[in-house]
Amino acid sequence: xxxxxxxxxxxxxxxxCLVLLGINLSCGQYDYSSPLPGIVSLHxxxxxxTTQMNFTPLDNFVIKVAQINVIRSxxxxxxxxxxxxxxxxxxxxxxxxDTRARDSSLVVGESYLPPGDYVSVGMLIQAGxxxxxxxxxxxxxxxxxxxxxxxxxxxxxxxxxxxxxxIILTLDLSKSLIxxxxxxxxxxxxxxxxxxxx
Amino acid sequence: xxxxxxxxxxxxxxxxxxxxxxxxxxxxxxxxxxLPITRLANVPPPDTxxxxxxxxxxxxxxxxxxxxxxxxxxxxxxxxxxxxxxxxYKPYTTILNLWNIVGGGVSGSDNFALLTDAAxxxxxxxxxxxxxxxxxxxxxxxxxxxxxxxxxxxxxxVWASNTKTNLFPVHTKPTSGTFIFDSPDSLNPHTFEVLAxxxxxxxxxxxxISFNTPRVSAPKTELLAWPLDTSMVLSDPSVSWxxxxxTYQGFDPNSxxxxxxxxxxxxxxxxxxxxxSPFTTATAVYVTAKNxxxxxxxxxxxxxxxxxxxxxIDTIGSYIAAIYDANSxxxxxxxIRAQGDFKTLYPPFKLPGYNPRLLVINNSYSWPDAxxxxxxxxQIDQYYSQxxxxxxxxxxxxxxxxxxxxxxxxxxxxxxxxxAQYSIVIFVADAINCAGQFKDYxxxxxxxxxxxxxxxxxxxxxxxxxxxxxxxxxxxNLGDGQFMTSVCHMQNDIGDxxxxxxxxxxxxxGVAGYPNVVIDTAKALVDWPKPAAAPGPPDTTWGFHYxxxxxxxxxxxxxxxxxxxxDNIVNFFGNNIALNAGVCGTRYQGITYNVVYMGFPLYFxxxxxxxxxxxxxAVLRKALTDVNQ
Numbered sequence: 001x002x003x004x005x006x007x008x009x010x011x012x013x014x015x016x017c018l019v020l021l022g023i024n025l026s027c028g029q030y031d032y033s034s035p036l037p038g039i040v041s042l043h044x045x046x047x048x049x050t051t052q053m054n055f056t057p058l059d060n061f062v063i064k065v066a067q068i069n070v071i072r073s074x075x076x077x078x079x080x081x082x083x084x085x086x087x088x089x090x091x092x093x094x095x096x097x098d099t100r101a102r103d104s105s106l107v108v109g110e111s112y113l114p115p116g117d118y119v120s121v122g123m124l125i126q127a128g129x130x131x132x133x134x135x136x137x138x139x140x141x142x143x144x145x146x147x148x149x150x151x152x153x154x155x156x157x158x159x160x161x162x163x164x165x166x167i168i169l170t171l172d173l174s175k176s177l178i179x180x181x182x183x184x185x186x187x188x189x190x191x192x193x194x195x196x197x198x
Numbered sequence: 199x200x201x202x203x204x205x206x207x208x209x210x211x212x213x214x215x216x217x218x219x220x221x222x223x224x225x226x227x228x229x230x231x232x233l234p235i236t237r238l239a240n241v242p243p244p245d246t247x248x249x250x251x252x253x254x255x256x257x258x259x260x261x262x263x264x265x266x267x268x269x270x271x272x273x274x275x276x277x278x279x280x281x282x283x284x285x286x287y288k289p290y291t292t293i294l295n296l297w298n299i300v301g302g303g304v305s306g307s308d309n310f311a312l313l314t315d316a317a318x319x320x321x322x323x324x325x326x327x328x329x330x331x332x333x334x335x336x337x338x339x340x341x342x343x344x345x346x347x348x349x350x351x352x353x354x355x356v357w358a359s360n361t362k363t364n365l366f367p368v369h370t371k372p373t374s375g376t377f378i379f380d381s382p383d384s385l386n387p388h389t390f391e392v393l394a395x396x397x398x399x400x401x402x403x404x405x406x407i408s409f410n411t412p413r414v415s416a417p418k419t420e421l422l423a424w425p426l427d428t429s430m431v432l433s434d435p436s437v438s439w440x441x442x443x444x445t446y447q448g449f450d451p452n453s454x455x456x457x458x459x460x461x462x463x464x465x466x467x468x469x470x471x472x473x474x475s476p477f478t479t480a481t482a483v484y485v486t487a488k489n490x491x492x493x494x495x496x497x498x499x500x501x502x503x504x505x506x507x508x509x510x511i512d513t514i515g516s517y518i519a520a521i522y523d524a525n526s527x528x529x530x531x532x533x534i535r536a537q538g539d540f541k542t543l544y545p546p547f548k549l550p551g552y553n554p555r556l557l558v559i560n561n562s563y564s565w566p567d568a569x570x571x572x573x574x575x576x577q578i579d580q581y582y583s584q585x586x587x588x589x590x591x592x593x594x595x596x597x598x599x600x601x602x603x604x605x606x607x608x609x610x611x612x613x614x615x616x617x618a619q620y621s622i623v624i625f626v627a628d629a630i631n632c633a634g635q636f637k638d639y640x641x642x643x644x645x646x647x648x649x650x651x652x653x654x655x656x657x658x659x660x661x662x663x664x665x666x667x668x669x670x671x672x673x674x675n676l677g678d679g680q681f682m683t684s685v686c687h688m689q690n691d692i693g694d695x696x697x698x699x700x701x702x703x704x705x706x707x708g709v710a711g712y713p714n715v716v717i718d719t720a721k722a723l724v725d726w727p728k729p730a731a732a733p734g735p736p737d738t739t740w741g742f743h744y745x746x747x748x749x750x751x752x753x754x755x756x757x758x759x760x761x762x763x764x765d766n767i768v769n770f771f772g773n774n775i776a777l778n779a780g781v782c783g784t785r786y787q788g789i790t791y792n793v794v795y796m797g798f799p800l801y802f803x804x805x806x807x808x809x810x811x812x813x814x815x816a817v818l819r820k821a822l823t824d825v826n827q
Contacts, residue, residue, distance in 0.1 A: 179789055180437045182752025
């Protein structure tokens, strides 16, 4: 009886060791580590011809942004939400003649991103149908028929682990809004004017 | 002695193996490849030569291969360049026998008919590339083919016949084609040959058909619309002046398509250097002075000619058309021309070295028995002369009176030729005829649509204008709104002008650097008392009626706001709206022209605190500065 109990204890002991060994093997670290994400912050900056319009509450030209994607060098894309707390992207409307657009401080998108090299920012936009000047002049805006809804700001940038990358998306309204007799034609002229790593 | 069982078994094995030895031992050769066979469909009986109705003919063929399959067809045809010339052959064209590549045609949903320059031996591999695409061609390649571009397959070029922009492609499938055969003579013999290429790259014998095609008649062309009046013209189009428009059309019952070329003053260009435009399918064109041999010349002729799909051009430029009565009887003939004469005027104010001059168009009502409050044409002329002299324009302006007292008060208007001499025009409408009845606000000589068009054309080519108008749009007959919105840059949305009393104008507040104005009581009060129907006791501050109040349109900027007696309101579509601070003056500074509009008469206002005599000079000085910018 004693012998049987001894054998049972030995078997139980080795069995436990085997189970622990299995657990230890399955929970072991992989041979690579997952980095922490970086943050990308997209700011809109407008350039205007101040003899035609200005950054005042009385002037207004809006663009509707339906989606913003950043494209990584391997072709992978990530959607940029409106801010870090957002769960998904919703269509947002921005006044390009907002004083914050003059100061490059109008945030149009902010998200956590995997570190890596990125090549461009894609934006799905719809321009407003009118420019309001001086609070009372409603100038109709027609879209250049050759212009699509998607625009791509092409310039390489890098997202580093745990760091913020601020990208200034510049919309040159002095060239994008082409003055006609009593209307504007919208043909967007845009670029990434600067990238700041913090 | 019986053979042993072992021997018998060995013999049986040998017998069984003998057939195997015979069949596996090759002593012959493969069957030779059999050539593919091609047959033409819809052909007349053999040894019959038909003559087609026109040089365009659709042919159908089929091909098969007894020991394989057909990968492509090749065709060519014979032609002659002249009646006595040798018979020549077009080079072979190769079309792949593919039916599974979607993306062709105008809709993009048909099968592509793919052409290639691959050699026959290479055709099977090109064919193979496409034939195994179970999921069709990838989008980038399909888009390239659809756009008419060439792609590269197995070292060969491949392109589509039925692209997105080709309404009438030669091929929509590999086994048919609609061809246009060279037809320079009255009768042109052709032999069309088509052969199949099989999966080993072997070419079969061609199937043939012979036929004659007739010479093609030229299309007819007609100039439909062109300016009958003199047009102002510039070298380059602008946002407000696209050019002088001509519209035309061509006719050719045999041709599915027509395109056109045009030229101005064909016979005035050096021989051999006539700059015919490129052929386009557009049936309208805008012409500028750059299209003239001499941009400053005034008399021109526009020529247009059509080309049909067979390449034949209408070089005659006219044709005779019958005129029918209501019973379809011919009652005469008319010559339809593909050319038209027109006149142009290059504005001198747009030429280098021009010395600015200014024209005052006095469109005011001329009171017969003039007083300061009911002025004659001459009084208003004198008033503006004083102001212009004050502004430094002495000797550099002219005055045009619309009321011509020398011709028993007929109403005339400056021509385009007159306007073109001046870089600035001041349109004055400072007096209205409302003697004894305030509802009669007519001048007796409204600014008709013809006269509006003259002013609009002057502006569209780069003119500048200042408008001083009492009561526009009503006395100016501007009720259609076009002139008010496009020139004055005021919205013209008052529905029933007869029921709107724009009363109580006693001045205007200047905006954007314009001085304030008040009614000159020394002129106005004596002759313009309060109307009998007005409520309340008589009041010397009652002011003017019919000074238009609205909102700016387009790029128009506010320069004056209405000042009225406190109680005056206007019934606007059932709503009572106070006139105070309503907009009564605008400024438009566009890309090509500038306009300053004042909806009150400068003749009847003063600028408080201004030393000039008359003091309204300050307003005119500011307006001149603005239109010159």
